[in-house]
Amino acid sequence: MTTQHSRPQPPPTLPKTLGVLRASSYRPRTVKHEIRGNLIAALQAGVDPFPGIVGIENTVRPQLERSLLAGHDVVLLGERGQGKTRLLRTLIGLLDEWSPIVAGCEINDDPFDPVCLRCQRFLAAQGEALQIEWHHRSERYGEKLATPDTSVGDLIGDVDPVKVAEGRRLGDPETVHYGLVPRYNRGIFAVNELPDLSERIQVALLNVLEERDIQVRGYALRLPMDMLLVASANPEDYTNRGRIITPLKDRFGAEVRTHYPLDLADEIALLRQEAHVTAVVPHHLLETVARFTRLVRESPAVDNRSGVSARFAVACTESLAAAALRRGAITGDPEPVARVGDLGGVVPTLHGKVEFEVSEEGREEEVLVHLSRRAVAETFRSRLGGVDLTPLIEWFDSGNALETGDLVTADAILTAVGPLEGLGRIMTALEGEAGETPGLAAACLEMALEGLWLTRRIDKDATGATVTYGGSG
Numbered sequence: 001m002t003t004q005h006s007r008p009q010p011p012p013t014l015p016k017t018l019g020v021l022r023a024s025s026y027r028p029r030t031v032k033h034e035i036r037g038n039l040i041a042a043l044q045a046g047v048d049p050f051p052g053i054v055g056i057e058n059t060v061r062p063q064l065e066r067s068l069l070a071g072h073d074v075v076l077l078g079e080r081g082q083g084k085t086r087l088l089r090t091l092i093g094l095l096d097e098w099s100p101i102v103a104g105c106e107i108n109d110d111p112f113d114p115v116c117l118r119c120q121r122f123l124a125a126q127g128e129a130l131q132i133e134w135h136h137r138s139e140r141y142g143e144k145l146a147t148p149d150t151s152v153g154d155l156i157g158d159v160d161p162v163k164v165a166e167g168r169r170l171g172d173p174e175t176v177h178y179g180l181v182p183r184y185n186r187g188i189f190a191v192n193e194l195p196d197l198s199e200r201i202q203v204a205l206l207n208v209l210e211e212r213d214i215q216v217r218g219y220a221l222r223l224p225m226d227m228l229l230v231a232s233a234n235p236e237d238y239t240n241r242g243r244i245i246t247p248l249k250d251r252f253g254a255e256v257r258t259h260y261p262l263d264l265a266d267e268i269a270l271l272r273q274e275a276h277v278t279a280v281v282p283h284h285l286l287e288t289v290a291r292f293t294r295l296v297r298e299s300p301a302v303d304n305r306s307g308v309s310a311r312f313a314v315a316c317t318e319s320l321a322a323a324a325l326r327r328g329a330i331t332g333d334p335e336p337v338a339r340v341g342d343l344g345g346v347v348p349t350l351h352g353k354v355e356f357e358v359s360e361e362g363r364e365e366e367v368l369v370h371l372s373r374r375a376v377a378e379t380f381r382s383r384l385g386g387v388d389l390t391p392l393i394e395w396f397d398s399g400n401a402l403e404t405g406d407l408v409t410a411d412a413i414l415t416a417v418g419p420l421e422g423l424g425r426i427m428t429a430l431e432g433e434a435g436e437t438p439g440l441a442a443a444c445l446e447m448a449l450e451g452l453w454l455t456r457r458i459d460k461d462a463t464g465a466t467v468t469y470g471g472s473g
Contacts, residue, residue: 007136007139008136008138008139010098010133010134010136011098014098014100014134015100015132016131016132017128017129017130017131017132018111018112018123018126018127018128018129018130018132019127019128019129021100021111021132022112022128026100028110028112028113030226031095031186031187031188031226031227031228032068032071032228033071034094034095034096035068035091035094035095035228036068036069036071038093038094038095038096039065039068039069039094040069042094043065049065049090049093049094050064050087050090051090051093052086052090052273053083053086053087053090054083054261054266054269054270054273055259055260055261055262055263055266055267055269055270056087056258056259059259059262060087060256060257060258060259063254063256064087064256066254067253067254067256068091068094068228070253070254071253072252072253072254073209073228073229073230073251073252073253073254074228074230074231074252074253074254074255074256075194075230075231075232075233075244075249075252075254075255075256076088076230076231076232076233076256076258077232077233077234077235077255077256077257077258078232078234078235078257078258078259078307079234079235079260079305079306079307079309080234080306080307080309081260081307081308081309081310081311081312082258082259082260082307082309082310083258083310084192084232084258085143085190085192085232087258088143088190088192088230088232089141089143089190091141091188091228091230092137092138092140092141092188093137095137095140095141095187095188096137097136097137098134098135098136098137099134099135099137099140099186100132100133100134100135101132101133101134101135101186102114102119102122102123102130102131102132103130103131103132103133104131104133105118105119106178106182106183107178107182107183107185107223108135108140108183108184108185108186108187109185109186110186110226111123111130111132115223115224116223139187140184140186140187140188141184141187141188141189141190142180142183142184142187142188142189142190143189143190143191143192144180144189144190144191144192145192145193146191146192146193146194146195146196146197147196148196148197148198148242150197150198150201151201152179152201152204153177153179154179154180155179155180155181155201155204155205156179156181156182156204156214156215156216157176157177157178157179157182157214157216158176158177158179158216159175159176159177176216181205181208181214181225181227181229182214182223182225184227185223185225185226185227186226186227187227187228188227188228188229188230189227189228189229189230190229190230190231190232191205191229191230191231191232192231192232193232193233193234194231194232194233194244195233195234195242195243195244196242197242198242199242199243199245202244202245202248203245203247203248205229205248205251206247206248206251208225208227208229209229209248209251209252210251212224212225212226212227213225229252231252235305260297260307260308260310261310264287264290264291264294267290267293267294267313268283268286268287268290270310270313271286271289271290271313271314271317272286274310274314275313275314275317275318275321276318277317277318277321278318278321278322278325279321279322279324279325279328279336279337279338280321280324280335280336280337280338280439280440281317281320281321281324281337281338282337282338282430282431282434282440282443282444283430283431283432283434284379284383284430284431284443284444284447285320285338285339285340285343285443285447286317287379287382287383288340288343288372288375288376288379289313289316289317289320289375290313291374291375291378291379292313292316292371292372292374292375293308293310293312293313293316295371295374295375296308296312296354296368296371299367299371300357301356301357301359301360301363301367302354302355302356302357302367303355303356303357306355308353308354309353311353312350312353312354315349315350315353316343316346316350319346319349320338320342320343320346321338323338323342323345323346323406324336324337324338324339324342326406327406327407327409330407331407331408331409332409333409333410333411333439335410335437335438335439336439337410337437337439337440337442337443338443339404339442339443339446339447340376340443340446340447340450341404341405341406341446341450341467342406343372343376344369344372345406345465347365347368347369347372348365348368350368351364351365351368354368373454376447376450376451376454377451377454377455379447379451380447380448380450380451380452380454380455381451381455383429383430384426384429384430384447384448384451386429387422387425387426387429388422388425389422389426389448389452389457390422391420391421391422392420392422392426392448392449392452393452393457393458395417395420396458396469396470396471396472397471397472398471399471400470400471401468401469401470401471402416402417402449402468402469402470403416403466403467403468404446404449404466404467404468404469405465405466405467406465407465408466409442410438410439410441410442410443411438411442413442413445413446414438414441414442414445417445420445423441423444423445424436426444426445426448427440427441427444430444430447430448431444449469452469453469456472457472458470458471458472459471459472
């Protein structure tokens with residue numbers, strides 16, 4: 001039985017020996033030539049080479065494409081939560097689906113030109129009968145999260161005590177235990193949070209980037225590496241934990257600056273793509289979360305050097321869905337739909353995703369609540385600014401009041417209001433042609449009420465988890 005993590009199995013028609021491979025149509029090429037060729041083919045076909053990355057079409061993407069076409073090693077520089085690691089992982093798709101290596105080689109030697117002593121010895125002994133195996137593109141991408149305790153042995157290699165104990169002499173190149181970098185020879189290797197590597201460890205990467213080889217301790221060993229080396233890093237003025245040493249920065253062919261989504265539509269599209277929701281979150285509420293996130297990023301109360309990750313918005317959306325799911329479980333509401341009133345209970349859970357200026361200590365929740373209300377008001381003006389809400393205001397001016405809250409069902413809200421002129425227009429303005437379900441109708445009505453309160457056209461009284469909307473007096 002296969003699992004999601006099973007190693008992909010190569011097609012049985014692929015050559016199994018060097019002689020058969022040589023007689024086939026396969027022609028070896030370096031990793032960077034391979035990536036360049038596949039990227040050109042994707043561009044010619046109009047295929048997005050970096051699928052799933054939102055909002056970079058006219059900024060990051062052209063820079064990265066030029067860097068890869070130039071054959072440059074790349075470092076992505078940007079604040080947290082800008083999709084740097086996700087972007088690096090999409091590079092897997094630019095590798096050939098299957099690539100031949102000498103069977104059993106730890107560093108994925110090219111059968112036509114092996115570089116390790118073991119494979120060279122096998123080639124001399126077996127010739128055209130040299131056994132080969134095929135690696136899927138997913139096996140040719142590796143990454144390491146840089147941490148201060150990362151060693152040269154982890155990245156490059158060290159003496160293998162087991163091989164020495166077996167009787168081989170110290171200094172024999174075959175006693176080397178290869179690190180992560182050579183194990184992704186003929187592939188792509190990524191270093192996440194590169195500045196977190198201590199400076200002496202960064203030095204070990206200099207040869208990989210410039211001379212394209214590795215050196216292991218005192219061994220008389222030179223192994224030419226064929227790979228694309230990529231890295232991610234936060235801006236140095238924020239990551240006081242370390243820096244990228246100047247010689248290493250110089251050896252990267254390109255530094256590409258990433259960013260958060262520039263357009264509101266891209267921010268919403270990112271939420272739809274990344275948030276795993278357990279209940280319905282209406283479009284107008286996704287727009288509110290997107291506006292909220294952008295306001296937090298722009299706020300002078302927030303440390304703008306740290307950034308506000310896309311995970312802030314994703315967590316907010318998922319929590320709104322969870323609030324609706326909780327309401328449905330407790331009240332028996334068969335159609336849980338998130339409402340704007342749920343936002344008040346979610347905001348306090350987001351503190352840990354934002355770094356505030358020191359001067360704002362003690363006011364964190366107050367700042368987030370204020371910004372969330374601004375986001376609601378902006379969405380209200382954008383979506384309902386041109387809609388006639390007079391019938392709704394007159395309903396309250398007639399002495400009516402409406403109670404809502406965490407545990408008030410959609411049916412209870414709609415029953416309390418009764419037939420209301422203009423509710424259809426409100427729903428169309430907020431949700432388009434999404435359909436008229438009770439849960440969605442209640443969510444749209446509550447959004448209109450919250451907007452009217454924020455623009456001081458009706459009153460609102462909050463007591464615990466219960467909210468009462470009434471006339472302005």
